[in-house]
Amino acid sequence: MCLAIPGKIKSIETRYNGTVRMAKVSFGGITKEASLEMLPDADVDDYVLVHVGVAISKVNEEEAQKTFRYLEEIGELGELEDVDEYLPKPE
Template sequence: MCLAVPGKIISINHHENPLLQTGRVSFGGVIKEMSLAYIPTAKVDDYAIVHAGFAISLLNIEEAESTLTYLQQISERNISRNQ
């Protein structure tokens, strides 16, 4: 099973070759360097769906926040079940 999650682009390392462009993406405070090759129009503060180190598509803030809320609720339920 594959899982892609939304993350917020917090910085972009511009490169003359768009296939080598990367950015720092925040996942609720966990920051990872990701390839932005598939979304060359990305800007700082955009939300992207990320899978296996690649930002694969952009999404609007409402979709991102909704997904992040669901993921947080799932996490909280799992924590309360294990206590």
């Protein structure tokens, strides 16, 4: 099953000569990288839904926490382990 996981943006950097914005996103203590190409207005401390390494929408903190708790309850957070293989490799 493919899910979008809520997380909080901790930092943002640009890569590939400034053409790609990447964020470090915290998912309940697990930090992964995600592309911000679909959310050009995303900023540090925003909550976003991440699907296969791409932030696809912004959400408020309450909704992010509610969704994260639900995913924990149903045991779907193990999918976070596979996210890195979908991301571009750093220069």
